[in-house]
Amino acid sequence: MKMQWSRNKYIYLMLLPVVAYYIVFMYLPMYGLQIAFKDFSPAKGIWGSAWVGFDHFKSFYESYYFWRLIRNTLLISLYELIFGFPAPIVLALLLNEIRVRFFKNMVQSITYLPHFISVVVVSGMMIDFLSSDGIINQLTGIFGISPVSYLIMPDWFRSIYVASGIWQGVGWGSIIYLAAISGIDPSLYEAAKSDGAGRFKQIWHITVPGIMPTIMIMLILRFGTLMAGGSMEKILLLYNSTTYETADVISTFVYRRGLLQMDYGFSAAIGLFNNILNFILLVSANKISRKINNTSLW
Amino acid sequence: MNLRVPIRERVFDIANTLLMLILVIITLYPFLYVLFASLSNPAELIQHRGLLLAPTGFSLESYKLVFENPMISIGYMNTLIYVIGGTALNLVMTSFAAYALSRRGVKLIGPVMFGIVFTMFFSGGLIPTYLNMKNLGLLDNRWAMILPSAISTWNLLVMRTSFASIPLALEESARIDGANDFKILFRIFIPVSLPIMAVMTLFYGVSHWNAYMDALIYLRTRDLYPLQLVLQEILITNSTDAMMSTVADVDKGLIQETIKYATIIVATVPILLLYPFLQRYFVKGVMLGSIKE
Numbered sequence: 001m002k003m004q005w006s007r008n009k010y011i012y013l014m015l016l017p018v019v020a021y022y023i024v025f026m027y028l029p030m031y032g033l034q035i036a037f038k039d040f041s042p043a044k045g046i047w048g049s050a051w052v053g054f055d056h057f058k059s060f061y062e063s064y065y066f067w068r069l070i071r072n073t074l075l076i077s078l079y080e081l082i083f084g085f086p087a088p089i090v091l092a093l094l095l096n097e098i099r100v101r102f103f104k105n106m107v108q109s110i111t112y113l114p115h116f117i118s119v120v121v122v123s124g125m126m127i128d129f130l131s132s133d134g135i136i137n138q139l140t141g142i143f144g145i146s147p148v149s150y151l152i153m154p155d156w157f158r159s160i161y162v163a164s165g166i167w168q169g170v171g172w173g174s175i176i177y178l179a180a181i182s183g184i185d186p187s188l189y190e191a192a193k194s195d196g197a198g199r200f201k202q203i204w205h206i207t208v209p210g211i212m213p214t215i216m217i218m219l220i221l222r223f224g225t226l227m228a229g230g231s232m233e234k235i236l237l238l239y240n241s242t243t244y245e246t247a248d249v250i251s252t253f254v255y256r257r258g259l260l261q262m263d264y265g266f267s268a269a270i271g272l273f274n275n276i277l278n279f280i281l282l283v284s285a286n287k288i289s290r291k292i293n294n295t296s297l298w
Numbered sequence: 299m300n301l302r303v304p305i306r307e308r309v310f311d312i313a314n315t316l317l318m319l320i321l322v323i324i325t326l327y328p329f330l331y332v333l334f335a336s337l338s339n340p341a342e343l344i345q346h347r348g349l350l351l352a353p354t355g356f357s358l359e360s361y362k363l364v365f366e367n368p369m370i371s372i373g374y375m376n377t378l379i380y381v382i383g384g385t386a387l388n389l390v391m392t393s394f395a396a397y398a399l400s401r402r403g404v405k406l407i408g409p410v411m412f413g414i415v416f417t418m419f420f421s422g423g424l425i426p427t428y429l430n431m432k433n434l435g436l437l438d439n440r441w442a443m444i445l446p447s448a449i450s451t452w453n454l455l456v457m458r459t460s461f462a463s464i465p466l467a468l469e470e471s472a473r474i475d476g477a478n479d480f481k482i483l484f485r486i487f488i489p490v491s492l493p494i495m496a497v498m499t500l501f502y503g504v505s506h507w508n509a510y511m512d513a514l515i516y517l518r519t520r521d522l523y524p525l526q527l528v529l530q531e532i533l534i535t536n537s538t539d540a541m542m543s544t545v546a547d548v549d550k551g552l553i554q555e556t557i558k559y560a561t562i563i564v565a566t567v568p569i570l571l572l573y574p575f576l577q578r579y580f581v582k583g584v585m586l587g588s589i590k591e
Contacts, residue, residue: 001504007401008401008404008479010478010479010480011397011398011401011404011479012398012406014395014397014398014479014480014483015394015395015398015399015410017391017394018391018394018395018398018449019410020392021445021448022413022414022417022448022449024434024444025427025430025445025448026417026421026422028422028430029421029422029423029426029427029429029430030420030421030422030426031422032422032426032429032430033423033426035425035426035429040585042429042432047520048515065491068384077395091321094317094318095318097310097311098314098315098318099311099312103315103318106322107321107322108581109324109325109574109577110322111321111322111325112577112580112581113325113326113570113573113577114325116504116508116569116573116580117566117569118507118508118510118565118566119508119510119525120510120528120529120530120533120534121529121533121562121565121566123533123534124529124532124533124534124558124562125328125332125562127534128533128555128558128559129328129480135331135349135350138347138348139348139349142347142348167324167325171325175581183389198304198306198307199304199307199310200307200310206408224419226580232511233510233511236514237530241420245402251424254423254424254425258424258425258428259424259425259428259515264425264429267425268423268425268426271423271425271426272423274423275420275421275423276446277374278418278419278420282419286339289356292512
């Protein structure tokens with residue numbers, strides 16, 4: 001035992017700051033999660049604050065915004081799933097069919113670019129383009145459509161959110177599928193060709209099944225974030241009080257209630273509720289995938 | 299063998315090519331529009347309808363005002379500090395972790411790995427994390443932009459996989475020569491893994507450059523604001539007043555628009571310029587990350 005320690009002492013030394021980091025910045029907050037069950041006040045600290053059990057969860061459940069938040073969180077994730085998930089896959093399949101290498105590389109390089117632009121800049125551009133005298137309204141005006149103030153209309157929020165997400169992410173998202181495609185055995189294509197299969201049949205019977213494991217894993221990861229309700233950063237930037245009805249998700253509500261209104265215990269409880277739901281979803285999605293497909297995250 | 303390409307496939311190829319071209323245009327045009335608009339005369343721009351194919355009436359007025367805004371240079375300075383300091387810390391911490399956790403047969407590594415990976419699936423949440431930072435005295439402090447993000451578990455896993463695949467022989471021969479683990483890490487593993495180190499530098503670097511949420515939550519003093527937070531003030535909450543103090547009231551409304559465009563360009567130009575050269579490494583990074591599946 002002693003030999004182990006002395007032989008590996010530098011390894012343990014290296015691990016020291018790493019473990020310290022995770023404990024201080026990841027696990028300490030988890031310890032602080034208990035304020036979800038307390039009537040927390042910073043003055044009294046965690047220990048001085050009274051225990052209230054599940055009161056916060058109850059008042060959340062009974063609040064008028066409970067179902068609205070759940071609905072918005074789920075719907076935004078669902079929209080992203082239905083439209084945003086297939087987009088990179090389709091792009092990867094289409095890119096793979098391009099024969100001219102130069103063109104293929106050029107398209108790829110260009111479509112990766114938006115991914116590196118910050119969410120603040122993308123949102124800033126969106127806000128400008130979608131304003132009532134912004135370029136989108138100018139263009140639809142040419143067809144006689146009167147200007148729409150898109151960003152203050154709740155009905156438009158989800159579409160705007162998802163569409164901008166696709167614009168920003170479709171190129172980058174396709175990389176992982178392109179990598180998977182390149183891992184498919186070329187002899188499968190040879191065999192198919194000699195059997196007379198055209199390009200479409202090849203795509204359907206070889207390429208798609210070939211990247212199915214990757215698709216499944218990505219899908220599981222997506223399911224695990226279903227209750228995360230999209231990216232809080234972007235929603236915070238794009239929403240406003242008139243679009244809360246469709247735009248306000250659990251995480252943005254927690255931000256306002258907790259950080260801006262300083263209702264710590266209550267919002268911590270909601271955050272915990274969200275995290276636990278996420279966790280359950282992730283584990284379930286993984287179980288299902290393991291049963292159906294034999295692919296799993298762990 | 300039938301060598302004739304079916305019409306169906308030819309049509310598909312043409313359609314596909316067109317589609318890709320449209321995609322390229324949709325991707326690039328917003329930036330072009332912003333660029334042209336930023337260089338345009340505000341009075342003419344406001345009257346312009348439809349797509350911009352060139353600046354309408356050339357004017358560098360907006361850029362002048364943007365550069366005169368002290369918050370822009372403060373933001374840039376801070377972001378540079380956070381990017382350089384943050385990335386340096388990231389590389390050291392992640393290398394330590396990746397090296398240590400890729401060693402075989404060392405006790406305690408199992409539980410530590412579990413503890414680390416667990417944080418990818420569950421966390422304390424926004425409020426406890428914020429209160430934690432408060433208790434640590436890190437609110438409104440430059441360290442708040444560097445410490446909480448010291449290690450990205452995803453990057454750690456990628457680097458660990460890469461280190462684990464370094465041939466044992468290299469390590470053995472170094473040990474025979476009397477090297478300890480630190481020497482092995484710095485003299486052998488890191489030089490051998492230069493591609494991965496480059497990718498990590500870029501991933502971490504870009505993430506620091508674009509960092510906005512941490513600043514929003516933890517920082518109050520404007521002198522500490524990174525560029526993205528300054529941008530948020532200008533682009534989202536419309537606080538262009540300070541920049542327009544030298545502008546006649548009559549023109550304020552007009553120039554407010556072009557100022558925003560110029561600000562976007564000024565903030566994004568570094569990424570846009572570096573991107574073509576660095577893009578190769580990013581792709582490699584994702585490939586490396588995905589191969590481990």
